[in-house]
Amino acid sequence: MSRELILDAQGINAWYGSSHILYGVALQMARGETVGLLGRNGMGKSTLIRTLLGHVPQRDGHISLFGQDASRFKPHEVARLGVAYVPEGRGVFPNLTGRENRVMAARRGRDGRNDWSFERVMATFPRLQERLTNLGAQLSGGEQQMLSIGRALMTHPELIVLDEATEGLAPLIVAEIWRVIAQIRSSGIATLIVDRDYRKVLAQSDHALVLQKGQVVLHGPSETLAASPELSGYLGV
Numbered sequence: 001m002s003r004e005l006i007l008d009a010q011g012i013n014a015w016y017g018s019s020h021i022l023y024g025v026a027l028q029m030a031r032g033e034t035v036g037l038l039g040r041n042g043m044g045k046s047t048l049i050r051t052l053l054g055h056v057p058q059r060d061g062h063i064s065l066f067g068q069d070a071s072r073f074k075p076h077e078v079a080r081l082g083v084a085y086v087p088e089g090r091g092v093f094p095n096l097t098g099r100e101n102r103v104m105a106a107r108r109g110r111d112g113r114n115d116w117s118f119e120r121v122m123a124t125f126p127r128l129q130e131r132l133t134n135l136g137a138q139l140s141g142g143e144q145q146m147l148s149i150g151r152a153l154m155t156h157p158e159l160i161v162l163d164e165a166t167e168g169l170a171p172l173i174v175a176e177i178w179r180v181i182a183q184i185r186s187s188g189i190a191t192l193i194v195d196r197d198y199r200k201v202l203a204q205s206d207h208a209l210v211l212q213k214g215q216v217v218l219h220g221p222s223e224t225l226a227a228s229p230e231l232s233g234y235l236g237v
Helices: 045-052 075-080 098-103 118-124 126-131 141-153 171-186 198-203 222-226 231-235
Strands: 005-016 019-030 034-038 059-065 083-086 159-163 190-194 207-212 215-221
Touching: 005 045, 005 190, 019 034, 019 045, 019 059, 019 190, 019 215, 034 045, 034 198, 045 159, 045 190, 075 083, 083 141, 098 118, 098 141, 118 126, 118 141, 126 141, 141 159, 141 171, 171 190, 198 222, 207 222, 207 231, 215 222, 215 231
Parallel strands: 034 190, 034 207, 083 159, 159 190
Antiparallel strands: 005 019, 005 059, 207 215
């Protein structure tokens, strides 16, 4: 059976000034699919994400999102298609409360869905129940990360992008984040994950890609990549 692609990126090149970062990268995602993006630091993972989301203006290649040509879309146009972004660094508004950070982003899905209500997000992140009136700047790093993911879910996305969601967090919080990622996956939301814990990424994804110096050097089903003898060399582990 053919996969219903919601993301089809082909021949993606990207530059920062005169520095050529991505070289002809291809990435496809089907509806409800989870894809892992792996590679050592500086290999282009975050640049690829930011390029797909319209944050890197110096780019070429073809990007199709939900059947629309999004090759030259700006970030807000990508978001309106049903894509949510949890960036590295969390992006929490420091002067808004926990409640305000979530409510300001809330909207129904493109098809009118309202599955991820404020109450459901609160139930998913019980740790934040007592922090509703705290400003974003008053939350711990782990609480800010939970807030950022919860805010993304309240946009009712069809695709959520998680860039280093567990970076720098305590082990207990990391375990909580992976629990939520599994829950997101089971809910049917397509998910693109970048994380240093490649074992967790491969365990929680259907397919995966490995970037090396801005090019895809390995790709395929996650189970296949997990058994690949080449993987450790590309990841430096």
